[in-house]
Amino acid sequence: MLPNATQSEIWYIGRIQLKEKKAENLEILFRSEPDGRDLSKIFASSATYQGGTWHFHNARRAEYSASQGQETLGPLLPELVLPECTAPPETLAAKLLPPDELPWPDVTRLAFDRARLNDRLRAPYETEHWNRLAYPLACPLLCLFGVAFGMTDARRNVAATIFSSVFVLFGFLVFTRLSIALGQGNRIPSFLAGTSSILLFGLGGLYLFADKVGWLWELQGWSREHPRAAVWLRRVGLIT
Known part of the structure; x- marks a missing residue:
């Protein structure tokens, strides 16, 4: 989340493939900041990272009402593109997956990815x-x-x-x-x-x-x- 941002994202990923830039079994929760109220949630069976944006496949979006928080499910879409979901796979993996659960090539890729990850995010993977x-x-x-x-x-x-x-x-x-x-x-x-x-x-x-x-x-x-x-x-x- 960026400073002074009004919305944050919480990602849940079942499996991520850094080399293919793909993810499976995703849930993304959008929350308002700083009050932390749930706004909406995306469910997708898979997603691909193309052109700096995530493309969700077999996706469904749930909206939460501001007053009662009631969930309203939208239709099942073959593809859903959200411009705000731009976090690279390497950044998501560094935040979500412990290093001992990744294969060695992915650990090495994250350990020396100084362009996308800062020292704090790279430290666990470089140590591993x-x-x-x-x-x-x-x-x-x-x-x-x-x-x-x-x-x-x-x-x-x-x-x-x-x-x-x-x-x-x-x-x-x-x-x-x-x-x-x-x-x-x-x-x-x-x-x-x-x-x-x-x-x-x-x-x-x-x-x-x-x-x-x-x-x-x-x-x-x-x-x-x-x-x-x-x-x-x-x-x-x-x-x-």
């Missing part, structure tokens, strides 16, 4: 895009923790290995959901929101795995022969 891109790496990085724990704890106590693995998994899931929520709320950059859990836990798992298999000991021996590299390795904590 980066999360879907990075999330397949969750399985191998969690396996690093499992292997590292199993190389030592399993020899002493199987329960300790299981508890450690479950604790890491729980922490990973909580941190992932927290970062995604912050990214979708446009509190942190979308790239960090979608990939930070993979990066942080991946580095932690790799460090723990390298320590268990002896890579860090080999790195420490190699650093004695390369003093310049040893300075940087000490700064990042890989050697002492």
Whole structure:
């Protein structure tokens, strides 16, 4: 709704196809502003976005009287065009559909549609895009923790290995959901929101795995022969 507008629209869409610019099972409620009184409602089985305007098919319009609010249904029309319905499909999808319900191509299209969507509307879809891109790496990085724990704890106590693995998994899931929520709320950059859990836990798992298999000991021996590299390795904590 634009500032100082006297009428607003509330859209209900059963399904929207961004690539084809089509929608199915629509209901559009028109309300007066600022009192919020229902004016009319459009029912349509489908609609297409053509020339900057929505064309409704098999549509029926219901008018509400100003005094009693009684509904009066109009005839069923094969096509109905309303000049005031100009919102692009991308804008409607960004307002109505959560990102996890859209296929990845549509998520990517909304995430980088800077021409139609502002940063607040794009944030949930950009976060979802980066999360879907990075999330397949969750399985191998969690396996690093499992292997590292199993190389030592399993020899002493199987329960300790299981508890450690479950604790890491729980922490990973909580941190992932927290970062995604912050990214979708446009509190942190979308790239960090979608990939930070993979990066942080991946580095932690790799460090723990390298320590268990002896890579860090080999790195420490190699650093004695390369003093310049040893300075940087000490700064990042890989050697002492």
